[in-house]
Amino acid sequence: MNSMTARPVVVMKFGGTSVATAGGRSALARRVVAARESNAAPVLVVSAMGRTGEPYATDTLLTLIEGLPTDERERDLLASCGEIVSAVVVAHELRAAGIAARAFTGAEAGIATDGVYGSAAITEVFPSALLDAINDGFVPVVAGFQGVARDGSLTTLGRGGSDTTACALGVALNAEAVEIYTDVDGVMSADPRTCADASVLTVIRADELFQMARHGSRVVHTPAAELALGSGLAVRVRNTFSDHPGTLVADISAYQPKALATAISNISGIARIRVALSAPEGSSEHMAAQARVYRAMADAAVSLDMFTPSDSTLVFTIAEGDVPRACAVLERLSMDCDVLAGLAKVTVVGAGMHGVPGVMARVAESLADAGVNVLQTADSHTTISVLLKEPAAGRAVEALHRSFALS
Numbered sequence: 015m016n017s018m019t020a021r022p023v024v025v026m027k028f029g030g031t032s033v034a035t036a037g038g039r040s041a042l043a044r045r046v047v048a049a050r051e052s053n054a055a056p057v058l059v060v061s062a063m064g065r066t067g068e069p070y071a072t073d074t075l076l077t078l079i080e081g082l083p084t085d086e087r088e089r090d091l092l093a094s095c096g097e098i099v100s101a102v103v104v105a106h107e108l109r110a111a112g113i114a115a116r117a118f119t120g121a122e123a124g125i126a127t128d129g130v131y132g133s134a135a136i137t138e139v140f141p142s143a144l145l146d147a148i149n150d151g152f153v154p155v156v157a158g159f160q161g162v163a164r165d166g167s168l169t170t171l172g173r174g175g176s177d178t179t180a181c182a183l184g185v186a187l188n189a190e191a192v193e194i195y196t197d198v199d200g201v202m203s204a205d206p207r208t209c210a211d212a213s214v215l216t217v218i219r220a221d222e223l224f225q226m227a228r229h230g231s232r233v234v235h236t237p238a239a240e241l242a243l244g245s246g247l248a249v250r251v252r253n254t255f256s257d258h259p260g261t262l263v264a265d266i267s268a269y270q271p272k273a274l275a276t277a278i279s280n281i282s283g284i285a286r287i288r289v290a291l292s293a294p295e296g297s298s299e300h301m302a303a304q305a306r307v308y309r310a311m312a313d314a315a316v317s318l319d320m321f322t323p324s325d326s327t328l329v330f331t332i333a334e335g336d337v338p339r340a341c342a343v344l345e346r347l348s349m350d351c352d353v354l355a356g357l358a359k360v361t362v363v364g365a366g367m368h369g370v371p372g373v374m375a376r377v378a379e380s381l382a383d384a385g386v387n388v389l390q391t392a393d394s395h396t397t398i399s400v401l402l403k404e405p406a407a408g409r410a411v412e413a414l415h416r417s418f419a420l421s
Contacts, residue, residue: 062096
């Protein structure tokens with residue numbers, strides 16, 4: 015039980031498809047009624063209604079200023095409106111169902127950020143207003159995806175940021191659980207649009223969920239998965255519209271996977287850059303040249319992945335959208351580079367593979383059998399990633415999913 019409230023807090027996050035229709039909002043209200051009947055104190059976090067083209071979706075709102083001179087602060091103001099609309103509408107829906115509810119913006123809910131427009135990080139949560147509402151008998155309905163910077167500016171948390179709002183509130187409120195409701199039955203073993211045999215995972219370790227998010231899975235926002243990993247939060251991903259039990263995100267100290275792999279993630283829109291380094295390998299000049307590249311890319315806010323230094327080159331991958339910026343950086347450094355775009359990264363995720371011989375051999379053999387040419391590889395304790403041409407990504411996902419028996 016949360017020591018700050020009379021009843022255990024459950025944070026319930028509802029995605030855009032859950033709040034976009036009257037049917038979805040009715041299903042949401044039933045979930046809240048059930049939580050209250052089980053003696054929980056629900057705190058809701060809501061996303062903007064629907065997807066692109068629907069009137070209150072974030073992308074639709076942003077088309078209002080498309081092609082006009084951009085002001086980052088005002089863009090975030092506009093981007094935040096969809097969640098505020100959802101919070102007010104859902105609060106009204108709950109009151110119509112006989113539940114006392116109160117809508118909150120991210121700022122009113124006490125969510126403080128680092129002030130970076132468009133991709134702010136939550137730095138602290140001051141939950142007193144929410145606790146007061148809970149203790150007064152209200153269900154707080156918080157606009158996700160947003161917070162307030164130290165200077166009072168409203169900032170947004172990046173795509174999927176409502177998940178992070180929910181997990182941050184879960185930590186701050188010492189919640190018994192965080193439930194993330196969406197329009198699928200849970201976290202899947204692969205993207206079902208890429209792999210027809212993808213199945214819902216009953217349980218996944220928090221570190222595996224974080225790696226899935228980091229390597230392209232869009233079920234949970236990456237910072238939310240990181241919060242779940244670092245805090246020991248009890249998180250469950252469920253379907254608003256079904257009684258499927260969903261996916262439990264397990265504490266890594268309490269659950270040891272029985273299989274080598276848990277899921278296959280994939281992400282497209284990647285470019286590989288090969289930078290010529292003139293200094294000999296192992297020399298101080300060689301290391302200094304690498305360091306100059308890393309520092310210049312960091313200063314230009316270009317995120318590097320799969321970086322591989324060799325005797326004469328430095329190879330790394332970036333998002334295709336960052337290629338012009340990266341090339342401009344290298345030109346200023348007077349460094350020659352080659353760019354290969356149209357790539358994808360496919361990643362085998364599984365805490366069970368750590369220290370087990372032969373996993374890389376299985377990956378290589380299954381991809382060779384599927385006729386997939388691998389350009390580069392990278393690995394960690396819980397992942398093996400392969401870089402390949404984008405058209406081969408679907409075949410690679412299906413081959414690896416089948417090889418590791420994830421159906």
